[in-house]
Amino acid sequence: MPIATVNPATGETLKTYDALGPEEIEHRLATAEAAFHTHRTTSLAERSTLMHRAADLLDEDAQDIARVMTTEMGKPVKQARAEAAKCAKAMRWYADHAEKLLADEEGDPADAQDSGASRVLVRYRPLGPVLAVMPWNFPLWQVIRFAAPALMAGNVGLLKHASNVPQTALYLEDLFRRAGYPEGCFQTLLIGSGAVEDVLRDPRIKAATLTGSEPAGRAVASVAGDEVKKTVLELGGSDPYVVMPSADVERAAQIAVTARVQNNGQSCIAAKRFIVHTDVFDAFAERFTAGMKALTVGDPLDETTDVGPLSTEQGRGDLEELVDDAVESGATVLCGGERPDGSGWYYPPTVLADITPEMRIHLEEAFGPVATLYRAADLDEALAIANDTPFGLSSNVWTRDETEIDRFVRDLEAGGVYVNGMTASHPSFPFGGVKRSGYGRELSGHGIREFCNITTVWHGA
Template sequence: MPIATINPATGETLKTFQAYDDAEIERRLTTAVDAAAALRQTPIGQRAKWMHAAADAMQTEAEDLARMLTLEMGKPITQARAEVDKCIRSMRFEADHAHEFLADQPLSDPGAVGASKAWTTWQPLGVVLAVMPWNFPLWQVMRFAAPALMAGNAGLLKHASNVPQAALYLGSLFAKGGFPDGAFQALLISSSAVAPLIADERVAAITITGSEPAGREVATTAGRNIKKTVLELGGSDPFIVMAGVDLDAASSTAVHARVQNNGQSCIAAKRFIIDEPVYEEFVERFTAKMKALRIGDPMDESTEVGPLATESGRDELDQLVQDAAGKGAEVLAGGAKPDNPGWFYPPTVLAGLTDDMRIVTEEAFGPVASVYRVSGREEAVRVANQTSFGLSSAVWSADAEEQAWFVGTLDAGAVFINGMSESSAQLPFGGVKNSGYGREMGSAGIREFCNLKAVWKA
């Protein structure tokens, strides 16, 4: 895949970039090693000042950044602004709380281990390689970069080939805040150049957000070289609605949960599992609201759904829909590629799904919703847990006992009650099963790329 900015709304190639050669990769890796050594010796308070300064720099460039995101991957401009703002808030959160998350922990009874003092301390691993996707070009990276730098690590970013301008911006951002030269760098390289970097002894750990096949490949190479990894590999998240809830609020939230970022989000709700007594009314409301969404130019302030980021992604999504329709699924809304420029796909609702349809077990990465009718909570959980993914989930229930039951039975890294799945700097983010392992953000996220060292003193 060429390294290029292609406007998804028109299909026009706006700018192309040359991949770095071996000499440039080596130079950047060497610089990263030196930066990691410097950061390790830098007090965390100083790192926090640099992080705040980097956040200030992003703030001054916020509108230009938002327009760049929209041009590169097609998200509506209002959502692009929200992504930039989320990054700024995350940077400030990490700067303000890293010292708490990484504080030494004394053993309450050191005498039990024959010591006068004993404690644990967190120390950075070194250079961390990040392999990142295009759907949230700044946020996906920031939720790794901010905590990793605050912990004292250096970062190397291999971004998706269709968002090179976002990659280069991030590669320059932290230096603007005062971080040492090479503390965070972008690598414009092909996917084939990733494995040699993982194998390089100077790379201490790897994090990837991407497809399941890509994650397996990265994890296999890292395991062969005994490297720490964090994997976030997508999901097919359930949105469960039980009887007794506000169906207007539930259906409105469901629409937003499905089409946020043009439906291209790992934690977007994709499977809507509805209790029998409220199924007809919910689906009627949900389908009407999906049909009413405004599709168009993502630079238009009123646009709610823009184009998909790539032509291949749009084609793959349509194949899932056509497979389901051809096997008897009911298409309640949308369901066909429009015949106009750009990689648009209409908000689509499918019902009457059967296990032989690919969309039942595969991730639909775009504004396509699958609805399921179930009888009671046990069947709801069975359907929710039947995929190989387990990233996040949402449950709408008016009963506290029932809410607790769902929390205990859903196979997912998170459960959102009477809301929609979201990511934030304050909460750990990650999944189970084929959605991956490890966590980003929160106290757990900053510790993923640290060595937990036990200290014993006579």
Template sequence: MPIATINPATGETLKTFDALTSEQIEAAIGRGHERWLTYRRTTFAERAGWMRAAAELLDAEKDDIARTMTAEMGKTLASAAAEAAKCAKGMRFYAENAAHFLADEPVDAAAVGASKAYGSYQSLGVVLAVMPWNFPLWQVVRFAAPALMAGNVGLLKHASNVPQSALYLEDLFVRAGFPSGCFQTLLIGSKQVEQVLRDPRVAAATLTGSEPAGRSVAAICGDEVKKTVMELGGSDAFVVMPSADLEKAASVAVTARVQNNGQSCIAAKRFIVHTDAFAEFSRLFVEKMKALKVGDPMDPATNVGPLATEQGRTDVEELVDEAVKSGATVLCGGSRAEGPGWFYPPTVITDITTEMRIYLEEVFGPVASLYRVDDLDAALSVANATSFGLGSNAWTTDPDEQARFAVELEAGNVFINGMTTSYPELPFGGIKRSGYGRELSAHGIREFCNLKSVWVG
């Protein structure tokens, strides 16, 4: 895949970039390692000052970078601006809390025969982040903000279709005052990642992306015995029980499915509805999906823009077409309109069986799978019948049902009567084939630290 900005609304190539050579990659790793040797000695106060400055710059420039994100991957302009604002919030969160999160943890010195004993969180060094295109800034910032505040330095291998967003982030941190080399963007292809991972000066890696990409990076890092954090997508359940506010649930369901044009790992994808609520919920849901405006993502009136890549649209089409040929029913959407750009309409399908690919595979586009179940046990069974385990939603006002969903939904995140999203304050990550490790909160900043035991006699 070329490193290029290709407008998904038109298919036009706007700008291309050359990949770094092996020698340039080597030099970048060297700069990062040399910088870490001094940067790790900076204080939390110094790092926090630079991080707050980055947040201020991002707030001031959010409209400009929003247009860049929209041009590169097709998210609506409003959602791009909101993403930039969320990044600034995340930066401030770690600027304010890193010192507390990474404070020394004293233990009972007498119990271990010491005059003083404690656990100390210390940076690891150079960390490689392999990031996806769907949230060009937020996916990176939720790694970069805690990593830099912990005293690590970062190398970014971003998706090849968002190079301008990637370069903006490096420039942002430099202009904010971070020492040169603290955060570098590597414009490289996927085949060049192994060179970075196998370099002994690279201490760890984090990846958000597809399961095959995660397997590849994790395998290399396993061979090198390097720490990794993986977030590999999901096929989130959205369960609706009879006691739910169906009007609100249906409205949130639409947003949960088509957010980011349906291209979000934590977007609700499988809508599992109790039979007593099925008729009314499905009516409301389909009605609201049909009302969405698909079009130019730069137009403020647009609700759903194009998919980010042509191949992405093809993948969505194949899953829907295969399901329909096998007996699934399309309630709305289901076929793309002719014309330029990689658009696909908001779609709802039902009558899905276990033999269909769509039953098990993640659909990365604005397509909702609708299931009818007879009771709570059946809802949990369908919800958990996937290899993924990232996020989940349950809609019920029954306290006993809420308690069961909180415990028995197999996911890293359970949201009850609300849409799954990520907050700096909450740990974020998955189980099963959605990955391992956690981002955000205190847990996220500690992932790439050495928890060193210190004993003083």
């Protein structure tokens, strides 16, 4: 894939970039290593000042960078502005909380004495340069939720962003430079996916984080494993959205529309499989389908647009194949399901019912505004359908029954359970998945410690 900005609303190539050559990559790796040896010695107060400055600059730039994101990957511009604001919020959260999150932890005096020590403590020390391989769907947020904790911990970052969002990638490097970070603390590598392995194998790279597809995760994890380097992976998701009889069905259906089509449906944590108890199935399906039909599809730079184009022509083609396969295998189309005429990579909000396990869409992630509806006879069947997926990123449950809530929290195979609301990430609580959705956690204290050397310090008596 060329490194280029291609407007998904028109298919027009706006800017192209040359990939970095071996000498340029070497220079950036050397610069990162040098920067780490300085940055790791700075105080948390100094790091906090820099991070706050970067957040302030991002707020000032929000309107302009939102338009860049929309032009590069197609999200409605109002959602792009919200993404920029969310990033600034996370940067400030880590700037304000890192000192507490990384504070030395004193061991129990009795345990220290038992080990023959006068004192034992745990200290969190940075690892070094970390390679971040990031996706296009949240081109600011996915990077900042790595960069903010990593930089606050004393690490430095090298970003290999998706090839279709180069302007956003370059903006991020410039943002940290303008905030006053020393050269090399955060750099963008304009390289293709084929160059990632050599960078990851370089001994100066100490760890890696990847958000993206399962194949990409497998590739990075394989190389990192061979090099014995720490990784955090956040991969695909096919999150269940379960609605039980005691739920507020009208509210559940209303939120379900947003949960499915946020970011044009191109979100790992978007609800994708809607599993509804038979007693409320018809009422939910009617309201949900009406809500999907009512969405405005159009130019993502228009403030009234709810759903813009998919990010790439290939992405739309992949989504169409899943829908066509389901329809050919007996799925019922309640709305959408056909590519519109005209330019751009648009696909309509679509609801499919009568899904069976033989359909590809039952197990594969639908990365676009396509929802699948399932009917469940009881709680046990709802759980069985919800867990019948190779993914386990997050989940949504709608019920007022405390016994049912306890069962879902206990038995859902996912990194998060959101009760009577839709999945969302927040800097203060951990985010990540199980099964083929990856491993490790981002955000919160768990996220900042992922790329730390958790060091036991033992003092003799």
